Amino acid sequence: MTLSGTAATACKTAATCWSCGAATDLAPFCGACGVVQPPGQSDHFARLGLEPRFDVDLQGLDRRYFELQRQLHPDRFARKSPREKAISQQQAAALNEAYEVLKTPLRRARYLARQLGVDLPDEGRTIDDPDLLMEAMEKREALAAASGPQAIEVLAREAAAERAALLQNLSPLFAAVDRRGVRAAILRLAYLDKFAEEARARRFNAGTASR
Amino acid sequence: MAYSEKLLDHYENPRNIGSLDKDAEDVGTGLVGAPACGDVMKLQIKVSADGLIEDAKFKTFGCGSAIASSSLVTEWVKGKTLEEAGTIKNTDIARHLALPPVKIHCSVLAEDAIKAAIADFRAKAEKKQAQDVESKTDERIAAAE
Structure with missing residues (x-):
């Protein structure tokens, strides 16, 4: 099986750890074996451990972001398997996207508005x-x-x-x-x-x- | 990204920049804006008594493609009837300027702007007509009394 093939399969079965089979939550690492998990389709707020509302604690957002970013740093995966390396990169990309959206008021507002079913005009x-x-x-x-x-x-x-x-x-x-x-x-x-x-x-x- | 010669020409030498009196009876004003990027575009037409667009002006605060699109439209509509001007499609603008796909929305904005200007002029003309009829009726009633 190819690497991208295994990563894609892992994405679909995010409810259990791809490595040890234990049940997983939204955390980037398995609670049982500590292996990095695929990012899945998590909500931006949940990804950064925040309540889904417009008022965000920007300091808390930064703190959580940099903490997760450190955990997902490529250096930490230098000796890991290619699969773990690939998954950690997906996690880092999803984390960066979530952070960029939540930190910018206009993007955060648009994101939240879409979740609430607000009809925003298209480009x-x-x-x-x-x-x-x-x-x-x-x-x-x-x-x-x-x-x-x-x-x-x-x-x-x-x-x-x-x-x-x-x-x-x-x-x-x-x-x-x-x-x-x-x-x-x-x-x-x-x-x-x-x-x-x-x-x-x-x-x-x-x-x-x-x- | 490489922009076409025509686009650069309109951007560097925009035609018909400026404003017409928006309160004048023979002027139609279209004011539009892009919700995503915050650009604003004003396009105005001056219509002669025989229904031809004799002048057109624009003012656009936005990217080069938005400026070029509105500049091109003012050039195109001059001398046209309102019906003819109303048939201008964003695809014509995009094709003429060879807009890259990410800038297609600028040509949509320019189409919206000319349509809005025509609609504004027509609304003014209808209002004026209604007022004229009203005042004439008033005159007749006054004469009959």
Whole structure:
């Protein structure tokens, strides 16, 4: 049997340890024999030992992530079988993906929203909130017209304050399973994130131009 | 990723950048945005009395493909009727600019924008017509009394 073949088989039978046959939970290592287990289709939150909600303890997230990452480091598998090496790499990839999604507010919100069955617009179709679009257009025009680093800074701070308030608002919306509210807030957050990114670029360009 | 010569040309020398008076009766405005990336695109048309698009302007805050797509559409719609302009498909835009697959959504946005601009103009025209009929009726009632 090929290596990828065995790994795929192991994925499907994640309920028991592929090595010793003991029952396994979501942990990356078998509780009985300690051998690394395939990542399976675990939820991002569960993978990092967190409750599935928008408010995450970011320090706890970091701690858990780095702890697991250390356990899955390739150096620890240098003397293990090819199969264990392959599985540990799958685990590390799944862990990194989960961490990246959970650590970024917009990605975390989208992930959680999809789990709650919120109908998020797909890429390509325009968003259906004229007020938000008007506001986004005006703000981007103001940013483009801002004459110097100070003017850019003022706009960036305004947007950052609005973003902070929006993030605070998201938690109760998620907690109340207010799908419409969550959807609107996520669309707004995408624009505020983009604005922040553009403001950073503008600030950088203004800084280099004045030198 | 290699971009086509046409795309680079529209990106480097965008046509018809600017704004028209969105409150003017003969101007239709389409404002659209991509939910995934946060890009915004405004496309405006100025329609003559005989129903031809005599001017078009755009303003896009987004990636090069979004800018090129909207620039191309303003160029295409000038001199067209609203019906003709309404038939522009995102696939035509994508093909003309040879957009890579990950940028197809930018051409969809440009199609949405011209459709929204046409719809905005038509809504304004209908409203104006209704108001005209109303005021004429008022005049007749006033005359009859």
